Every structure is written in C-alpha cells, then in structure tokens.
Amino acid sequence: MSVVFAFLLVTVSFGLRVRSGRALGILPFGGQILSVQYCPCSWNLAITVGPPVGGVFTYEPGFSTVRAFYQIFRPGPWVLGTYNPGGSCLTFCSWCCMPANFPIGTIDVVGTSM
Amino acid sequence: MNFKTIFCVVLFAIPLISLADSESFTRTLKLGMRGEDVRSLQIFLNADVETRVAETGVGSNGNETDYFGPATKRALIKFQEKYRAEILTPIGLVSGTGIFGAKTRAKALTLKSSSQTSAVIQASNNDVIVMFPSQYSGTPGTMITISGAGFTDDNTVYFGPAYAVVKAVSSNKQTITLKVPSVPKGTYSLYVKNSQGESNKDAFFVVTDGVTPEPKIESIGPSQAARGARVIIKGSGFTLNGNTIRGGTNIFEDISSADGASLSFVVPPSTLTATSSESGKKVFLPLWVYVVNENGVSNGKSFDLEL
Numbered sequence: 001m002s003v004v005f006a007f008l009l010v011t012v013s014f015g016l017r018v019r020s021g022r023a024l025g026i027l028p029f030g031g032q033i034l035s036v037q038y039c040p041c042s043w044n045l046a047i048t049v050g051p052p053v054g055g056v057f058t059y060e061p062g063f064s065t066v067r068a069f070y071q072i073f074r075p076g077p078w079v080l081g082t083y084n085p086g087g088s089c090l091t092f093c094s095w096c097c098m099p100a101n102f103p104i105g106t107i108d109v110v111g112t113s114m
Numbered sequence: 115m116n117f118k119t120i121f122c123v124v125l126f127a128i129p130l131i132s133l134a135d136s137e138s139f140t141r142t143l144k145l146g147m148r149g150e151d152v153r154s155l156q157i158f159l160n161a162d163v164e165t166r167v168a169e170t171g172v173g174s175n176g177n178e179t180d181y182f183g184p185a186t187k188r189a190l191i192k193f194q195e196k197y198r199a200e201i202l203t204p205i206g207l208v209s210g211t212g213i214f215g216a217k218t219r220a221k222a223l224t225l226k227s228s229s230q231t232s233a234v235i236q237a238s239n240n241d242v243i244v245m246f247p248s249q250y251s252g253t254p255g256t257m258i259t260i261s262g263a264g265f266t267d268d269n270t271v272y273f274g275p276a277y278a279v280v281k282a283v284s285s286n287k288q289t290i291t292l293k294v295p296s297v298p299k300g301t302y303s304l305y306v307k308n309s310q311g312e313s314n315k316d317a318f319f320v321v322t323d324g325v326t327p328e329p330k331i332e333s334i335g336p337s338q339a340a341r342g343a344r345v346i347i348k349g350s351g352f353t354l355n356g357n358t359i360r361g362g363t364n365i366f367e368d369i370s371s372a373d374g375a376s377l378s379f380v381v382p383p384s385t386l387t388a389t390s391s392e393s394g395k396k397v398f399l400p401l402w403v404y405v406v407n408e409n410g411v412s413n414g415k416s417f418d419l420e421l
Contacts, residue, residue, distance in 0.1 A: 030245070030263075032176065032314075034157055038386040038421060043397045045386070050161065052241060052263050061397055069246070070402035070414065073386065074363045075157050076176050076316070078245035080261065113246030113317065114360055114404060114411070 027105060029053045030080040036073055041090035041097035047072065047107070049079060055104040058087035064107040069114040081110030139222055143214035147182045150384050155214060156186055158222060165193040176316025187212035197221050242313040244306055251320040251328060251410040254296040258319070259289050266308040273302040273319060282306075299323045300408065320410050327351045328410030334403055338418045342383040345403070345417060348376050353407045362401025363419065377405065386421060397421040 031054040037046040045059040058064075059072060071077040083105035091100035143152055156178035159165045167173035167189040191210030194201045201217045202208060214222075242264035249258060260271065265284030272278045277297045284290045290306070304317040322328060329351035339345055347359070352371035359366040359379050363386065366379045386399075398418040405412040 034161070035154060036386065040421075043395055045399075052243065061399065066400075068414070069250075069360075069404070070400070070416070071360065071362065073399055073401065073419075074365075075153065076178070076365075078243075080245060114250055114406075 027083050027085065028081070029055065029057065029083055029105070030078070032078050033072065033075050035075055037089065037101060039089035039091060039100055041092050041100075042088055044087075044089065045073070046089035046101040046103055056089075056101055057083050058089055058103045058106045060087075060106055065109045067109065067111040069112050071112045071114060072110060078113040079110050080112075082108045084108055139214070139219045142216070142219075143182055145182055145184070145187050145212065148180050150180055150382075152182045152186065153178045153180045155182075155190070155222075158225075159186070159189045159193060162193075162196075164196060165189050170315060174316070175314055190214060190218070193222075194218055242306055242308060242311045244304060244313040244315075244317045246317060247304060247319055249411075250318065250406070251322050252294050253322050253324040254294050256294045257291060258294060259291045260304070260306070260317075261289050262306070262313065263288055264308075264310050264313070265290055265306065266310060269306050269308045272305050272307065273297055273321070275303075277302070294319070294321060297321055299326075301406070318406075320406065320408075322410045326409045329353075329357070329405040329407055329412040331403065331405060331412045331415045334415040334417050336417065338398065338420055339381055340420045341381050341385050341387070344378055344380050346376060346378045347403065347405065347415075349405070349412065350375055351407075351409055351412070352377055352405060353409065356407055358406040360404045360406065362399075362403060362416075381419060385419070 029049060031050040031052055034048045034050045039046055044061065046056055047059055048056050066072050072079060085105050087103035087106035089099065089101035089103055090097040139151060139154070141151065143155060156167050156173060159167050160175045160178065166175070167178070167185050171177060172179060173185045191212045194210030201221050202210065205217060244260055244262045247258045247260050252258065265287050267283050269282045269284060269290055270278050270280050271282045271290060271292055273295060277295055279292050279295050282290050282292045299321055301318055301320045303315045304319045305315045306313040327350065329349065331347055331349040333348045335346050336343070352374050354372070354374070355368060355370050357369045357371055357377055359369055359377060361379055364382060369377055369379065371377050398420055400416045401419050402414045402416045404414050
C-alpha cells in the first residue's frame with residue numbers, strides 16, 4: 001500500500017508547476033543564452049543563460065513577458081531580466097512526466113539583444 | 115534486495131536518466147556534418163577560453179554555426195586533449211581525434227549538466243561584456259546607450275577596429291551612453307576596451323546616412339506557422355543581396371530580394387524539437403523577425419511558431 005502511495009506521490013509531484021505571482025519577479029539575471037530546450041510535458045522552455053548572472057530558467061507562454069528585441073528562443077542573444085524562484089521542465093516517459101532539466105526560476109520579464 | 119528497494123532505486127534514477135536523455139549531444143559528430151547539435155557543440159566549446167572554435171568571426175562566441183568545419187575539429191581536439199585522462203587514455207589514444215564520439219560526449223555531458231544544475235553562474239568581476247545597444251541603427255550623432263557589465267570610468271567604444279569613441283564614461287559600470295561617431299555608412303562590430311580588458315564582439319551597429327531608407331517590414335505571413343513552413347516577409351528597402359533575417363529561432367544570412375519588397379525563409383524542421391513524443395497540446399511561441407542590411411535595421415514583426 002505504501003509503495004502505491006509513494007508511486008502516486010512522486011508521479012503527481014513531477015507534474016506540478018510553480019507559478020509564482022507576478023509581483024515577486026525581483027531576482028535579476030543576465031547573460032548570453034547558451035541553449036534553449038522545449039519541455040513537451042510542461043509546455044514550456046528551459047533556457048540556459050551564461051555569465052555574468054546565469055542559470056537555467058523557464059519561459060512560460062502566457063506568463064513570461066519578453067521585451068525588445070524578443071530574441072529568446074535561440075542560443076546567442078544576450079538577455080537581462082528578472083525571475084521568480086521555482087519552475088519545472090518536464091518531458092514524457094511512457095507513463096508519466098518527469099524532469100528534463102532543473103530550472104532555478106521562471107522568467108518574469110526579460111529584454112534581449114537582437 | 116526486496117521489491118521496495120528495487121522500486122525506490124528505479125524511481126529516483128528516473129530523473130537522472132531523463133536529464134541525460136534530454137541533452138542535445140546524442141550522435142557522433144565529425145568533420146563535414148551539419149545540425150543544431152553542431153551549433154550546441156560550438157557553444158559548449160566556446161564557453162571555455164582554452165577550447166574556443168574561433169576568437170572572431172564565424173564560429174566565435176555568438177557566431178556559432180551548424181557546420182562542423184576544420185575550426186570546430188581543432189577546438190574539439192583541444193578539448194579532448196585537455197581531458198586526455200578521461201577521454202583518450204581509456205581507449206589507448208594520446209592525441210585528440212576531432213570526432214565527437216561516445217567518450218567525448220560523455221565528458222561534455224558531465225561538464226554541461228554540472229554547470230546547468232549549479233544555482234547561479236557568476237563571472238569574474240573583471241569581465242567586460244557588451245550585451246546590446248539601445249538601438250541597432252542610426253546616423254552619426256545619434257545618442258545610444260550600451261548595456262553590459264565591467265565598464266569603467268574610462269572606456270573606449272569601438273565601431274569596428276578602425277573607429278572608436280575614447281573616454282566614454284560609465285557611472286554605474288553597466289551602461290555607457292555616447293554619440294555615434296562620424297564614420298562612413300556601414301555595419302560595424304560594437305565592442306568596448308578598458309583597463310579590465312576587451313569585451314565580446316558579437317554586438318553590431320549599422321551607421322546610416324539618413325537619406326537611404328532603412329528596411330521596413332509591412333507584414334509577415336502566415337500568422338501561424340509550423341516547423342518547416344515558409345515565412346514570407348513583405349515590406350520595402352530590402353537589398354538585392356546581403357539581407358540578414360533575424361528570425362526568432364535562427365539567423366538567415368545573405369538573403370536575396372529580387373524586387374526589394376519581399377523576402378522569405380523556412381523555419382528549420384529541427385527547431386526546438388523535443389527528445390520525446392509530442393504532447394498533443396499545441397504551444398505557440400511569438401517569434402519576432404527583423405531585417406538587417408547595409409541601409410539599416412527594420413522594425414520588428416512577429417508570427418506564431420506552433421510546437
């Protein structure tokens with residue numbers, strides 16, 4: 001019984017997505033986009049940003065705001081913005097969603113180079 | 115080992131397995147090959163000053179391509195020899211091969227995943243970085259602000275190697291405001307030198323003459339496109355050759371416009387593909403497109419890419 005409960009708990013937790021309030025976007029980040037990964041089970045993107053203040057951040061369609069010059073979907077451009085802690089990038093396995101990357105935050109607002 | 119122990123081991127191994135599968139380094143790469151994974155490899159190599167593909171121009175930081183050429187091979191050999199003990203020695207080699215095979219990919223993935231899972235990457239305080247100018251075109255005398263990092267109170271801002279604005283002040287180390295110098299019309303690499311070093315050179319600025327109209331995008335269609343679709347740009351001021359389309363997920367260089375009023379490009383089928391099956395739910399990303407040529411930089415227009 002406990003095994004079944006653990007199974008359900010972990011499976012469900014993989015599907016959880018952190019959606020913080022917009023007002024919390026106070027943590028700055030900035031650097032060059034190193035890679036962009038589509039996360040098909042969480043319907044978002046994991047964007048890896050290099051120095052000076054980088055990490056892996058998720059772009060959430062409908063939540064993250066991108067400003068000029070809007071180039072956030074390919075490696076190369078430089079970005080400056082704010083993020084909220086938490087986020088997930090999930091991919092499919094045969095029977096559930098599971099992490100494909102480990103973001104440190106979800107993009108709130110970001111401006112980019114061309 | 116009972117069933118519960120086996121179950122827990124499998125359960126907690128799943129995220130690690132999925133992380134490894136999600137990386138873009140999944141096939142052997144070698145001289146002459148093309149693909150987005152080649153671009154990822156070049157970006158990865160350029161992240162280490164000891165294994166850069168090129169210092170300037172094609173293949174350099176910010177100018178990576180999808181082609182595995184001789185420069186990529188040389189950089190990969192440097193990488194293999196830097197980590198000789200883990201890549202070459204186990205298979206009885208002394209010198210790098212320039213082939214991105216299983217051993218090399220395994221080392222690259224180890225380094226890549228360790229950098230991705232680190233909380234926040236911090237650069238050296240001495241790094242000089244040019245991120246972007248406030249606008250990408252203008253006549254001499256136009257005031258622009260460059261955003262970046264590592265600026266001092268005495269910067270030299272270069273417009274290509276031949277022209278510079280000296281003693282450009284930054285009061286906050288993150289921005290420099292200056293007038294575009296009187297230089298001939300053309301596209302210039304925009305970079306900064308100061309006592310802390312020299313910046314990256316992937317930013318650009320198009321100096322215009324104020325007479326020749328800059329390119330202008332009137333419309334872009336279709337409004338929604340899938341991977342592999344052809345996108346048509348209608349407008350004015352496109353040149354016969356040498357238009358660069360900055361298309362959201364890719365940069366298309368030296369695109370021709372026979373009539374000066376239309377351009378097109380194909381969204382590469384490999385754009386943002388996932389390693390697992392499709393979700394069934396449609397996701398739309400707004401891709402903004404700009405046209406850059408010798409006469410300037412266009413306004414932006416967007417279309418939705420369906421994933």
